[in-house]
Amino acid sequence: MDVTFFTAWIQEIIRVLSINRDLLTRLDAAIGDADHGTNLDRGFTSVRQALSDTPPGTPGQLLTLVGNTLIRRVGGASGPLYGSLFRQLGKSLGDAPEVSLDDLAAAFATALESVTRLGKAAEGDKTMVDALAPAARTLSSAAREGLKPGEALGRAAAAAAEGAKATIPLQARKGRASYLGPRSVGHEDPGAASAALILSALHP
Numbered sequence: 001m002d003v004t005f006f007t008a009w010i011q012e013i014i015r016v017l018s019i020n021r022d023l024l025t026r027l028d029a030a031i032g033d034a035d036h037g038t039n040l041d042r043g044f045t046s047v048r049q050a051l052s053d054t055p056p057g058t059p060g061q062l063l064t065l066v067g068n069t070l071i072r073r074v075g076g077a078s079g080p081l082y083g084s085l086f087r088q089l090g091k092s093l094g095d096a097p098e099v100s101l102d103d104l105a106a107a108f109a110t111a112l113e114s115v116t117r118l119g120k121a122a123e124g125d126k127t128m129v130d131a132l133a134p135a136a137r138t139l140s141s142a143a144r145e146g147l148k149p150g151e152a153l154g155r156a157a158a159a160a161a162e163g164a165k166a167t168i169p170l171q172a173r174k175g176r177a178s179y180l181g182p183r184s185v186g187h188e189d190p191g192a193a194s195a196a197l198i199l200s201a202l203h204p
């Protein structure tokens with residue numbers, strides 16, 4: 001998987017998040033402040049601009065640029081969290097021109113750690129971690145089993161989608177939704193939903 005592959009991922013994220021902007025904002029209206037869709041759409045629109053200004057030469061450079069742009073442009077909790085996810089992905093991949101499934105799985109596990117270090121959310125707290133963590137686990141076990149990247153990424157996306165749906169009955173313990181206490185139950189977490197969309201965009 002090279003810089004062209006990862007650029008296609010980011011372009012697909014931009015497309016999918018823009019299509020789902022209002023859905024994500026509606027989810028955030030129920031248990032937050034109704035800005036998650038617009039936050040991410042603004043961030044990834046800036047990412048598109050940054051990529052056309054300075055086309056990155058390696059997967060690591062690309063993902064670092066995405067992370068830095070999100071941190072700069074997205075207000076709200078999700079900006080620094082997704083920013084550190086992408087920045088750490090970029091850092092872990094270093095300056096390698098080609099990335100194996102093993103490399104990506106290891107980088108994703110480390111990137112998830114940087115999200116939990118920053119946000120202090122554990123699985124079950126009803127956040128993006130509930131989608132990212134099962135995806136990271138699935139990617140690692142798929143890499144260990146020697147699956148082809150396409151199959152591995154498909155399984156990781158499915159695990160993220162399942163993790164996002166599983167936030168519906170949970171009570172939020174982190175982020176704005178936690179202020180609602182038991183009233184956060186019965187709604188899908190917007191950040192978990194966007195994380196599932198971001199993973200669904202990752203395919204060969």
Ligand code: ADP
Nearest residue numbers: 036076077078119121127128174175190191192
């Ligand atoms: P804000 O809540 O500041 O308006 P967003 O609406 O863009 O920011 O993002 C909200 C999402 O961020 C939540 O749905 C949740 O998934 C995620 N989130 C919030 N706080 C945390 C945290 N401490 N750790 C992990 N994810 C978090």
Ligand code: MG
Nearest residue numbers: 032033035036
């Ligand atoms: Mg919000």
Ligand code: MG
Nearest residue numbers: 033035076077
């Ligand atoms: Mg906000």
